[in-house]
Amino acid sequence: MDSSDRQTGLGPRRLAWRAVNETLKRRVPLDDVLEELAAEERLSSRDEALARAIAIVTFRRLGTLGWALRERLSKGTRDERLLHLLAIGAAQILFLDVPDHAAVDTAVQLAQGDHRLRHADGLINAVLRRVARERDAILAAQDPWLDTPDWLAKRWSGQYGEAIAARIAEAHRTTASVDLTVKGDASLWAERVDGLVLPTGSVRLTERTAIRDLPGYAEGEWWVQDAAAALPARLLRPQPGERIADFCAAPGGKTAQLAFAGADVLAVDRSARRLKRLEENLDRLGLKAQTLAIDAEKLEGPPFDGILLDAPCSATGTIRRHPDVAWTKSNEDIEKLAGLQSRLLDKAAQLLKDGGRLVYCTCSLEAEEGEQQAAHFLARHPEFVRLPIEAAEIGNLDECVTEQGDLRTLPFHLISPTSDRGGLDGFFAARFVKRSAG
Ligand SMILES: C[S@@+](CC[C@H](N)C(=O)[O-])C[C@H]1O[C@@H](n2cnc3c(N)ncnc32)[C@H](O)[C@@H]1O
Structure with missing residues (x-):
């Protein structure tokens, strides 16, 4: 210039x-x-x-x-x-x-x-x-629908009905908040960074500020993670010393949660470049995980106590943060990604101990990458049962738990006429347990 x-x-x-x-x-x-x-x-x-x-x-x-x-x-x-x-x-x-x-x-x-x-x-x-x-x-x-391309308007109206689809479209016109996952006392950190504690335990910033200048950043006391994105790792209920694989780990928000809980984490990602960012992020946070740059479909070795599969997806649940997604992805992408997601699920099923837990999640609003994926997985794998999610595990957000017991957050959740707490990323998560043989 x-x-x-x-x-x-x-x-x-x-x-x-x-x-x-x-x-x-x-x-x-x-x-x-x-x-x-x-x-x-x-x-x-x-x-x-x-x-x-x-x-x-x-x-x-x-x-x-x-x-x-x-x-x-x-x-x-x-x-x-x-x-x-x-x-x-x-x-x-x-x-x-x-x-x-x-x-x-x-x-x-x-x-x-x-x-x-x-x-x-x-x-x-x-x-x-x-x-x-x-x-x-x-x-x-x-017109609020103008900013939603037809292919998504059709999908969401078919999947959620006109009224909910319209609320999704409306929510996408606003900027997403910045949320932090904190290691320590959420109320204390909310006070320090001038934020508010959400029912799920994340701290939401109320002002747009330079993240690196906030108290606690350099000390690695928290990391940026949408409040909905912070739920799947928690739903896996990682215990100290458990061997847990994070299948699609980079840049590492969920790996950090698993490592902070004391689990012995293997963070796998196909992209060595993104895995390097994960390592830098964990370094700042003073957390440890073993890393492996490999296609998770090719992973072999002794079985794990738990697997988190945050699968690559269309990311239509993050349109508030990444509005380009709506204009660059297509139905064909979703079809292709759904194939990859089910292959990764099959690999996770193979690498889990009897009695082990699997959480599958995507930041997508599309049923093919969420609800349908969970149903097809259970049909293919009778050795697994669903371990339903309770609203109490996610700050009593009843509207985010489906009839089947899965997590489904939508961009307008946490927005109401009386209290605008600013929405959530659209996430799906299902939790399964591998039955013990015999
Ligand atoms: C949704 S992002 C993961 C976000 C991460 N779990 C977090 O919380 O920060 C999906 C990741 O999957 C990785 N990925 C895609 N296909 C993969 C595969 N076959 N095996 C392993 N990683 C894969 C991508 O490189 C990308 O980093």
């Missing part, structure tokens, strides 16, 4: 634009693309944070932005890069605390610096100025 970029605020907008283009073209996670492109753009951490905020809100409100722009583009356009440049501009005007002129001018300058879009600078200027003028009308007319 040169000094004129720094003055005009062009750098963060260029990074946001490139990140949106690349994420949609390659259908890969926005976080990965941002990490890759940020290394090229060499921005200050403040500018990088602005780029990230612009890209995230663009994905969170992509449907609304597309609708608002289509209405104001008299001739329409099929040029994806032009549409994305308009989208990041409109996202700043409609949803971020950015002066309108900064959003408009930077979009126009980015077009002028791009030989394929140079001709469109006048159009961009006119459309974005119109968006700014008509902001109130756009915000008043927006």
Whole structure:
């Protein structure tokens, strides 16, 4: 980035634009693309944070932005890069605390610096100025379903019914809170970090702050983990000295819980790069686990007392945190992932001692990756029975326990008209026990 970029605020907008283009073209996670492109753009951490905020809100409100722009583009356009440049501009005007002129001018300058879009600078200027003028009308007319792509709207309406699906869609329009899993007394830490203790025992931050500056970070007294993501490891009821395998472990939030409970943990992950992050995280926390970079399907060895299988999934339960998921995943991904999940479940069944416990979980809202997976597992493995989850184990959140005794959290849980405690990631978890032979 040169000094004129720094003055005009062009750098963060260029990074946001490139990140949106690349994420949609390659259908890969926005976080990965941002990490890759940020290394090229060499921005200050403040500018990088602005780029990230612009890209995230663009994905969170992509449907609304597309609708608002289509209405104001008299001739329409099929040029994806032009549409994305308009989208990041409109996202700043409609949803971020950015002066309108900064959003408009930077979009126009980015077009002028791009030989394929140079001709469109006048159009961009006119459309974005119109968006700014008509902001109130756009915000008043927006439809909550617009930001949910059709493939997900159909799935959730079919699976949960229209009313719940609408609440899921609505919850996805808000930013997720930051939750901490603490080693010590939750009330004490809530006071220290100015947060609140959730019924499940996690501490929720009430202000957006730099995580590393909070008390207890350097000392490894807590780690960031969504309150729903903190439940599966607890449901495994790890005991000191037990041999427990964490099958898909990185970056290690659940491994840390198992290790902190005193279990002898083997953390397995296919990705050596992600496993390295797990090791760094455990180091900060002063916790220990054995690590193994291998495809868990190929794992062999003596059986375990317990296995946690936090399987790779579509991650549709994390759309509040990663809104790009809604626009980059598809029905085909879910089908493919469901196959991998059932193979990993079969491997876990094989590597568990008689009497051993298995918790299967995914951060997905899709039945194929959750409820159906559990039912098919029990049908394939008559040597297993379900050990139903009790509401008392999860802070008496009755609405999060299914009739079958599985965990099903939804993004609007913990949000009510009287107490908005800010939602949960969408998680599914089922707990099984392997019957003793004979
Ligand atoms: C949902 S994330 C796990 C999150 C982690 N349990 C936590 O709490 O921090 C899924 C992980 O599964 C890993 N993975 C995917 N396929 C795998 C396989 N066949 N064997 C082992 N790990 C796998 C991915 O590399 C990824 O790190």
